[in-house]
Amino acid sequence: MRRTKQLQDCGRNWRGRISLTSLIQTLAVAEFLNFHHAANALGVTQSSVSTRIKGLEDVLEIPLFERRHRGVRLTEAGRKFVAEVSASIEQLDHAVRTAGAVSHGFEGSIGIGLQSPIASGFLFDLRQRFRTSYPTIEQAIIEGRSSEIVALVRDGKLDVAFVAGAVRAPDCHTRQLWSERMVIALPADHLLSGRQSIVWLDVADEAFLIRHDGMGPQIFDHVVRRISECDQLPHIRRCDVGRDTLMGMVAAGDGITLTTEAMTHISFPGIVFRSIADETEPARFSAVWSPYNRSPTLKLLLDIATEMGRSA
Structure with a gap:
């Protein structure tokens, strides 16, 4: 609230009397210490720079520069003013760039x-x-x-x-x-682990371990459909566990599970993955x-x- 009050007071005090252009031109003159060189750098006339800065000094009732024959020099008050304005301009520029980055999706x-x-x-x-x-x-x-x-x-x-x-x-x-291709996860010592691929009928009487979360519901529906097509009743155990725990249960011999190809790139001790020769439907x-x-x-x-x- 205090900062907001300060900004409101500042706006009432200087509204319409100090322009951003005047401040930028002041910074340019402070950098070059020469009206002519500052005007060239900004692409404007020397007279417009001189007029704006004189108007700014009149509003502030503070001399910012000491005019000399070959240039200008900042007054003590001018040095302090330029330092504060320079910091504020940098903050404003950062705010504009940050807002633009967020607006275009590059940050956030x-x-x-x-x-x-x-x-x-x-x-x-x-x-x-x-x-x-x-x-x-x-x-x-x-x-x-x-x-x-x-x-x-x-x-x-x-x-x-x-x-x-x-x-x-x-x-x-x-x-x-x-x-992704669907694959069967088996214990490493399972009778089918020696084969490079299997068919659904090979595992029709196996106990399938299927999670409640994640892809569990989709896996459940697929296993039920495929085992039913083998004229068998599916034997399914629903498990309220995470993925790693489920694989640990398979490795321990509690059952097998159906998963996708991405899982084959993860190392699970005691687990082998086998492709399903008669599975034509990918996940x-x-x-x-x-x-x-x-x-x-x-x-x-x-x-x-x-x-x-x-x-x-």
């Missing part, structure tokens, strides 16, 4: 919702490339179920969500970006964002993601 933050792991694969590469291109933009990450992170997008608490499978969000914009991933979100930072991220998706 972006909220990203994820279902799948980011230790490798498309999302890892996307985040790395975006950070390299825009190092001053903070990436705030939230991981959760598809419905949860899409709801946060709707509420404006996230800028974008990257989700797997069909997106049921008619009030949002969506764009499919990439796909497809899309970006979801609100049509009301006009964030330029979001557009920058989506542009990079779209370019990467086309390359993939």
